[in-house]
Amino acid sequence: MTNAQEKMNIVIVGHVDHGKSTVIGRLLSDTGSLPQGKLEQVKLDCERNAKPFEYAFLLDALKDEREQGITIDTARCFFKSAKREYIIIDAPGHIEFLKNMISGAARAEAALLIIDAKEGIQENSKRHGYLLSMLGIRQVAVCVNKMDLVDYSQKTFEHIQKNYTEFLAQIGLKPKFFVPIAAFKGENMIHPAESMKWYEGPSILGVLDGFEKAPSVEKRPFRMPVQAVYKFTEQHDERRIVAGRVESGAIAVGDSVVFLPSHKRSEIKTIEGFQAAARTAVSAGYSTGFTLKEQIYINRGEIMCKAADILPLVSTLLKVKIFWMGKSPMVLEKEYKLKLGTAKVPVTLKAIHKVMDASELRKTEKKMIERHDVAECTLECAWPVAFDLTGDIEATGRFVIVDQYDIAGGGIVMEMVEDQQSSVREQVALREEKWDASMIGADERQNRYGHGPKLVLLTGPVGVDKKSIAKQVEKSLFDQGLKTYFLGIGNLLRGIDADIDRHKKSRREHVRRLGEVGNLFMDAGLIVLATASNLDDDELRLLQEILRRESMLIVNVGTNHFREGAIDLQLDEKASVAENVLKTLALIQS
Template identity: 65%
Template sequence: MTLSKLPKMNIVVVGHVDHGKSTLIGRLLADTHSLPQGKLEQVKAECRRHAKPFEYAFLLDALKDEQAQGITIDTARCFFKSKKRQYIIIDAPGHIEFLKNMISGAARAEAALLVIDAGEGIQENSRRHGYLLSMLGIRQVAICVNKMDLVEYRQEAFDKIEKEYRKFLKEIELTPKVFLPIAAREGENIINRPARMKWFQGPSLLEILDSFEKAPSPQDKPFRMPVQGIYKFTESGDTRRIFAGRVESGAVSVGDKVIFLPSNKRSTLKSIEGFNAPARKKISAGYSAGVTLTEQIYINRGDILCKEGEPLPHVSSLMKVKVFWLGKKPMAMGKEYKLKSGTSAVPVRLKEIKRVLDASALTKLNKKIVERNDVAEVVLESSRPVAFDLSSELETTSRFVIVDEYDISGGGIIAEVVKDEQSPVREQISIRDQMWDFSVIDPEQRALRYGHQSKLILLTGSVGMDKKTIAKELEKILFETGIKTYFLPMGNLLRGLDAHVESHRASRREHIHHLGEIAHLFLDAGIIVVATASNLTDEELRELQEVTERDSIVIANVGKNNFHGPIVALDLSEKENPVKNARKIVGFLKEKKVLL
């Protein structure tokens, strides 16, 4: 089927199974003459051949699987047009089994029709789908009370459903555009005003569809570009270092000061790159872009590129979210999942279940797990900080999915930031970096001159494990190969810079912070620092990561590893010869291309 130049709109049709979604769509296709030539006659002929009555829903049931099961299993995409525009109409399945398909379809929609059977009334999925539409951020919803022919087109039947469903929608904060009485099978109130429901003043379904508006592009919101990749195609003779991603909101121009979060690195936009496209000085929401920067900073995929001076995303490892769960296995406490938000992916755990809602009834369930098709409010804890917006501020960057093993098993929106233990440190570091007076020599130049990147090699492990001998051997090997390196045991710090700080348990945190700040200076100077500290905890390590930079620390643990999660880069045995252990670290640095 070919389409004209009319504007397009994605529409989803949802509702309980057998409430007539496919019939409604079949009607729209047929009555607006949007079917391919001969299709209607072909399906009618097939029905005659099999001696079964023709139904408009058959027009959509093209697939063998579907016909075998007698239910729509997936979000078939079909096109249909009015005088005003063309609609890509998505037939979402109503069967509970296929909630994942309903969400896949509905998430792409700009508007929704929710179908309720006038005879059967509001059913489980009428409510569930309503709730999901609200969570998916679909604001333009028309409620179609279908099969009015089954209730003799009586207004009371319609009014009763409208009253009851409006009450439910109010609870979930969804305001529908309109309630419409229709009879899809009979073609009542589809493209024309109803002949048999004179009590209804209109509009018709087609008029309603045409009254929906395109969602405004989030151009006037703060700039967000999640980084998809950092490209350098040197083998093909291209020396550009391009940060690629799609602008999800806002706009940015050449010369703007930018910041990457959560890594908190800053630079200035040097150019906007493209292929077979005119040169641009500005890019805005919707475009897949590529930019180069004036300073050569190291960041990874997953960071969000933002603009300084605008409201920035939140950064935390704790967040309060609303989730819907689609996984075959329930979402359980303690289990590790993967949180994918924008282009970032981090390990995450369920920290607390605030409440589980049975979406169909909106009652609060007292559950310790989130099961398939449940909707819940929970607190998630990620193993490293994530940058995100709240759903009330910026929709796109507040959304996430959760991967269980190989499968996307849930999705949701971030409703609130929960401050984690590192939040105050992060704030201080953010101000430090913002005010920092940078040297004109950038880190890449230093690395090229010195023949290595700067790194903090942190040897840790329990008291009694000999870390210092390994550290000294490592410093020696590195020094002898011309590397700029320095041995920094925690003890020296305590007797020097921190001599005035009382040495008791409470000031341990301060010592750690100082170690981080000193290492930060050495790193900025391009040096490989070999530090030792005993009994480091997870939280202390997180603090060091905040104060320096996540990627600039290599943790080598001697003896038993007491950390939770995969933070340790190298596990060293205390029984091994210290020189061999030191060589092992050198090998690691070569492998990771720290030594160029």
Template identity: 50%
Template structure:
């Protein structure tokens, strides 16, 4: 066959495959256990080789007095690739009546594992090849670990070279029993064990008369029985929020939430939820650049949406439909990560995790096991992840994030880790992990300082100043009050100061570059509050759109002092209950209400005053 003809054939195969269902599979096995022979046999028996290729390889072997091996077919394809013919031996294709298959492989374990663990490639099923004559080798177990770490659930074991043991049923059963026990220990439940001879074709494409005792599927039948992943458009709707645009000219009051749809579809009238804030609204319109509004949108489209109810959300949130399966919200999760950083990944160091459009501080909490990608050595005792290691570990973020486990959805289950402004690792999220105690308590506990205090007690300061120390936090979920709460805090400080209260105001800027900066500022303001409260002051801060996690964090940081969280107008909280709610009228009115609250409390010591809602018209 000419080079041009082969190129034309390859093009036809690819073109035809684009119109049919595809499934990615991975085939792994110990050296000389027959993995390449299995692949060659699948290509030959399904008619997926270039025309005349099988015959030409057999003729070459005859002329050179070499026994023919189906593995030679892969070598021949590699030779043609070296001559410039576009056949990718790292992605072999074969087809059945049901679907087309792509065998994901790569030259070298490092490249293969990097692609698989970072999500650049994704396999829906795995075939593990074991030599019936040699039995289970250490490398067989290593490959089992790899399949487990990749999160592949559809696993079938091919017990190859059964002809070398005379198709002995006892040999097959012994391998099945031993390897099943091992796989179960690493969280793999194999779907089937198939006795085959890849060289002779037994139980590959056709049932073999050599194994009357086996009544299960052939390899091809088993592959066709696998469940394939859904197309992105069939999956639940997911759109990471890229930005929020506001318009002020020509009386245009729209707020457009912009992003690119990763999966599913959305239409006007759909109720949506933004995560992790859990805020809800309804799609009013779907906008595009320089085009008319659309009724619906789907996968891959970069869109903007307007909402019927104006809510305050931030870039980095994940927009989902309320009537579909929701993502997971968690701050601890089990992951597989491929590390390429200049420095090792170590425990208890702050890194940046990027998932979707979100960026958040993350720590390595626990290492479960590590595979050296070059040597496939498995280590469960290392305390850091080196360059080119694949690690199964537990990561912990400073607050919950929204994600889908990789087994459910790919695009919202992938992440990268940034260290010193460089992408140093990538990986996939396998599942949420329950907290070992409160993550919030854990994070705060690690930052406690032990100071040497002076001789002046809090009671002595209270007697001198004539009031109790207190930490007052002002917040609001109304976007139009974003600047007002800062003005209220300043006016409150001034009015209390004029009334001989020892007070100090310090607010948090509303706009920070990412959630990591925001979390750092929340911690800093909480720690400053401890110092001011120790000094007997009424410390006032204003934090726009405080969420449940941030409020709880401030409460925990200041649990030895009085802290009062006051919401003004619409509440930003999901379930957290503030100490007081004040309806906004004007700045002066709100300041008067707050002063009344503080003065009455300090005069009477009546805690109940903080538990009632105050409305000032």
């Protein structure tokens, strides 16, 4: 075994008893990948116990051996062809183990899907086909097994081929090959079968060797979900490193970059590594890190892109396909978490368009997505996320849904849906693109002031005293030596907002201007205290477009009308100002 040799992860799926173990066992034995004498030993055991030999017994025997730690060769089921080495990922066929099947299959580069010639297309033949398509496995060969049981009938084979091709076409999957096999007899496994001369295509091993390693994504647009921004100051390391793994494309020192969804811009100064040769460029697949020319505020979850490339989409609304594995169904109105790239955002199921029982692909009018269902639906995120359509860039076009503590669903992005914020988002993108930055970096300011900028926005019903709290908090921060400013809403209304009326229709523009003024004060490095009565969820979303979400703190005083999780602190209007001030201070300094 040499590591220079190419390796390919494959998964073998199919309905229970359609012959997965036989295919695996046969591949192992016919390629000479079994420990010496093993096959004979198992056959002999079967004879002694007067039971017919099955390849499943061979796999069980290998497993036992592995568990006793006798051989290392079989620890991961693998076999070799002249071309490469194959690693078979364990993927149980039983529906109860769908989570394991998916965990395994998600790592595969190619798949063999086994269908029993006699039993024909069964529930899991369809479900597994659908899941392979959603998991992004494009190289699929369908093996019509047990051809010996149907007298090697070309008609039976073609019937299955036709029906299954039609089914897969509905889900946009086109298998590369259909191969008639009799795995138990080894027919069409390694060599062409005498018994099926009417079949002119390659054997299973030929099919596998014909699969290509995943096409390189180096030429695609550059995408790197930011895992973290590191600064190890305590270890006397002054580098500020943006770290992540390049998921697509390539980038070099001197390239202009833009981070989405914030639209912040900078330029690659250096490519960092530890105990590695110096690099001036890096491409897809590498976990790496960069220092930037202009120090900007960015956080985990953003996607670093090359400014010259086609950029990802940004929205709070996504049209997706989901498959659900959760114990409880996915329902409307409930808050889940969406994880896409390194972003993690609260999300709700906004609308279900179609629910399909994965095995039947029937459109139903269900109001929930149940375990093992596949659905087309629209998701609404609490704040904007950057993503690609799955057809464009896979790594940033798929996501998982977390229910409580567990991953309960997986999905792919089909379309972007424009939300109300799309026009302001464009304006902010332009603002950031053309931003005239001062010579003083944001981090320099932060170091000098001893704190980062923040906008603390107090809201709640009209008539509830928010200003006293805001002003007291400002005073208290000021007394501690912090750079802070109370931004009076009235001062805006009669100043910068003097050209627009105070009618309800103009509210959105007032909020937008509040956000933009707040953005300037934050750029100056201040902790800004502002008040605005009666803000609602939509207005918060608008502010989140204009300002960096993570440096904005929303405090609601009195009755709370916001959606779950929208605010950072709820204050009781009946509590004393002093008490509310303390709570707000604690939030700011947490």
